[in-house]
Amino acid sequence: MVGCFSFLCRRGASSHSSQASVSHHRDEMMQIPRIHTQSPPPLLPAYSPPGQHAAIPPGFEAMELSGIMKDLSQSIESTVFALSGELRTLSLKMFKYKETAWQEKKTHDLFCNWFEDKFKSKGWKVTRHAAGLETAFAVEFEHVPKGHDGPVKTIGFNSELDALPGIGHACGHPLIAICGIAAAIATAEALVKHNLPGKVLLLGTPAEENGGGKCIMVERGAYKSMDVCLMAHPGPFSSTGSMLAVRSFTVSYTGQTAHAAGAPWEGINAMDAAVQAYNNIATLRQQVKPSHRMHGVIMGENLAANIIPDKVRFVFNARAPTKDELEELDGRVRKCFEAAALATGCKMDVKVTMTYLDLKNSSPLAKTYSNIMGEKYGDLPGTADAVGSTDFGDVTYALPALHPFFSIPLSSPTGGGNHTPAFEKDAQTDASHKKALEVAVALSLTGIKIVVDEDYAKEVRQDWDAWKKGERETP
Template identity: 40%
Template sequence: MTDSKSTDRFLSAARSIINTHLDSLGQSIYTDVNRVIHSNPELVYKEFIAHDTLSSYLEKQGYTVTRKAHGLHTSFEAEFGSGGRIVVLCAEYDALPGIGHACGHNLVATSSLAAFLGAARVLLDLGLAGRVRILGTPAEEGGGGKVKLIEAGAFNPPPGEPPIAGAFMVHPMSADSLGLGSYAGLAGWRLIASEKLRVEFRGRTAHAAGDPWNGLNALDAAVVAYNNIAMLRQQIRPDERIHGVFEDGGAAPNVVPECTRMNWCVRSSTVKRSRLLLERVKKCFEAGALAAGCEVNYIPSLSYMDLRVNNTLSETYVEEMALLGETFLPREIHPKGFGSTDMGNVSYTVPSFHGAFVIPVSSGVACHNPDFAAAASTQEAHDIAIKSAKGLAMLAVRVLVEEGVAEGARRDFEREEDDA
């Protein structure tokens, strides 16, 4: 659309369609989807109830759903429209061990579902070219579901077509955790890269009292490595984190442990820096193995890249939320978050938007806390998620129909790619 007046009229009509449609569906989404997912927390790659709940709701709304999409048993996909550009709405729905939906992924699924339904209704009612897709992305909490979906081609365009125009989602947070004050949310959320790996030390068993000199103590290797890292933490940057746990320290105190295993996460602001930090951490492991006379073996997991902010998409979302009466911060000036997400990998693949909306949390704590899990179940949090979804639906529509927004998002993505 090139004429500004006709574009304004179209966007106004689109907003009205989205608002009306999501207002009519909001309570059924809460009852039939949000509460069901929250009440049945499922861990990585085990989100069978969430998968079926979201798929069934979409089918009842008249959409064709591909269940077990892209070779993942708890992924799904639905698409509406034809021709034009394609945008993808990413739905997360996995939970955390012991504390359920303490990251509020029930609200992520709610907002992405609602945004898809709103944007699809605009394409239908206004007869526009363009396609909107919802993609179920399991296992964000350490399982790297989006990484596997990238590898499976879920973010590739159909043969002969231009690249995917954008991938979007929003995530609940508390105001205190992001230092947002009176802001209703954050559009340009910067999250850091995370390298994950398990480390095994292998020595030689012996009787711990009878002939300890014949043993090589794998627990000693792990303890030395842990202490090495504790000292390394004094010389890392303020935005870097190293944290790990012992998974296996041996079976009995009177047996020299032959094998031990640790699980570690190494985080820094960018992929480049996280990989440099990982090399320093590996030296700590290798020094521990050398001191104890043991072998060290690495079992790498899927790494999460840093989340790249797309200014065009962030600013467009801020505009849309302002029209809904909510003020969002366009971009963090001094990032306060030290978390990571596999949406970071998506942001290196296609132009991406990953915003944060604020829900009331009694203690003001960040996510990954039981108080946050309780807050994520409330009607108030759901209503905020639906309002955030209205902005997300409009972001999708504007990327589909406005050349300036789509081209700006692509330029920002390519510029960030050059700087990576």
């Protein structure tokens, strides 16, 4: 899989959430490289019982929820939790569908039908098959107060739709979906109730795990009208950190068949080429930075032990903290592929099947979101980076955007993180549902702040512009 997460911390501060607490000692233990530890650390951060939150750290002053933001907070929270029952039903149906990349037809229809039945009469516009993708959708709402003749800001939200092959929704995408839906509806209703000018655009995006749905939708202009875009992803810890850029390769080696015992000298072994490429990568791994990741599998059809294989594929992912570092790593891994072909006499074809840019969260949006989560729910996210990738990285290169991780209670603190069967079960609990709704409130409040605070809106844009111009390393 190209997409999603490996939830070990790469670097950065740990979360203060009791559901995602990472001690300073564990942070040190998880640094790469390490020589030894007294005992191996747990694979995942520890959790406390559902419903409990850590105390706010000493000296913490969010100062986000005063004045109109306090009024908006009450309105938005009321709307989100009033929808809880219906959103729970939608989420559990999506869990059952388990539709993989580009196959999310039932999920697409589930949400489009629900929006049309419940909200079309209230002024919402539903676009099925958005951006020319069969399983993408867009839902829009605009409120323009009487007498307002200027432009309005567009607050974007994102819901992911796809499951993983074999293990279903083991990355919790139904929680992402209802989180985006709840945030979008609550934002729209707050615009109306408080008579604020603004537009809400929710995108339902397919194929995050293996297909880059958002990359295609960015290219086709689906995000172009947004001033900001927000979404959130469940996992073992809460953080507003970054994620890695990734490139996926399919390296096809072609040789010549022969009887493996009778006349092996007449064959050219494509399996040998793939194995050699794998070993070349394993040798290279020692010489790359600790923040880089390389992993792959060897695949083939109609293989038999007594036949020299003539067609074998090496499917491989390379990851790095930035797109520039990924390009450098690209050149190095290609030499590993080429050397294997040269050594074995095989022909080689290299195809790049997907590239996701690194995810860079907007610093002002991340700060606001974190303060709101800390102030309202006692769950202050950390800034640890995740050693994984997402196609939302391309969105962060297109406009100011935010993609935090939020912790859900896990049944096993030492295992069962994203992309495991245990995580799929844990993501379906009432406690995980409640957490997704809390996050939806925080996303909605973060987004609507650009409408009520023009200085903040300018700060968000200027911060992103400065990063894009290379005036500083990250947002």
